[in-house]
Amino acid sequence: MRKTSPVERVRLLGRSGLDVLESLGRSALFLVHALFGRSGAGSFTQLLVKQLYAVGVLSLAIIIVSGIFIGMVLALQGYNILVDFASEEAVGQMVALTLLRELGPVVTALLFAGRAGSALTAEIGNMKSTEQLSSLEMIGVDPLKYIIAPRLWAGFISMPLLSAIFTVVGIWGGAWVAVDWLGVYDGSYWGNMQRSVEFRGDVLNGVIKSLVFALVVTWIAVFQGYDCEPTSEGISRATTRTVVYASLAVLGLDFILTALMFGDF
């Protein structure tokens, strides 16, 4: 094996830095072309509906099941802590605020990246490796408009809705554990929630987070597919990258958004 000199290492470091910048630039141009380029071929609505089904409807099962369980766990843990202070009546408010502000958007985005994001990357990567994207180009159809744009919009539209569904079933799951199982008075569960949750501060901020995550996760997923090396190994690497990058981006952005929305500076 050849040894790399220190100078060579610095050069490689610089090279990889430039590669990252180049890739960021490419992905930004890619997004702009996909969202704002000239209109695509065929009926966009039809393509969008198909993708909304693939990306959104087919993710419903995992979102609903996870939402119920997370709501249940939150209620159980919350109850165990609050009961020591005789404040178990506040469990409804705790479940709702946690889900609306944090867990709803964040867990939905993470699940979405694993379920739909990886599928988008693999599908587009496979289209690239089987020359279907080239073939579209040569037929005179821009793949950015025909393949990428409907998927981007489908992710952008469906993830906030999935996040809302996640939050609603989570609150129901919490109610089931707290009220029906642990015996918290249901008037307190729902009443405290109603009194403490603000539309602008909690619901709207949750929706904004969800929209940001939707854009970032779907963007990463479709770009990784479009930009992958068209081999089976390249596709598998791109799929892994989608899940890793999207998860890290969601968690990092969540901190920044939370600091902006709820931090007192």
Place this chain on the structure above:
Amino acid sequence: MTSDNAFAVELKGVTFRRGTRTIFDKVDLAIPRGKVTGIMGPSGCGKTTLLRLIGAQLRPASGAVIVNGQNLPDLSRSELFDMRKQMGVLFQSGALFTDLNVFENVAFPLRVHTSLPEEMIRDIVLMKLQAVGLRGAVELMPDELSGGMKRRVALARAIALDPQILMYDEPFVGQDPIAMGVLVRLIRLLNEALGLTSIVVSHDLAETASIADYLYVVGDAQVLGQGTPAELLESDNPRIRQFMKGIADGPVPFHFPAPDYRRDLLGDA
């Protein structure tokens, strides 16, 4: 006919690089209109890259790629997409859309580029499939087709919009003798029946020479030779002779450049 009109595609001084590797170095090439032109050369010499340059999927570092009088590097993204409607490409893998059946694959270019009524689209699709002998396979999905059938459906799709230029990327690779014979006949037949300009990129010597009116041999980032198949077979150029006669070693070396064999095995000792 003016000299510009005699050629459907012209490459003038085209240089193309991939990283630090030069694939084409100031290549000049002209594809006569209405003929079948073969572009031949050993694997990895950039034949497919050449097709992608003509289809403007790649941009040359310098030089002009002129298709029907328009210099492709000068065109905007949307002008390029419009220009590509005049071209059809048969990709090596067929590149059928795997989520659409045979009918919808062939109907695809018609649906996106025309507003023809459904009955007319149906008639055109059936006519194109009849031309490639697969009208009976109209309901099948791409994964139900053999390799040769996939390529024929892709061919039907490539001619759906009646393009002026049809490019074939390695059409004979991996075909059994019957499928090969069918394709060879189809390429010639379609060229004559539709008045196309056909560009066949291939390293299958016998098949390409049997249908091409004119041949280019490329290699070492250059056009090594050109002429009718008969002229090239008689060529004195050792590189062309090596390729045309299939000789393993010669000006195109058998060995990929490597350090000294003895030193590689025994080390410096």
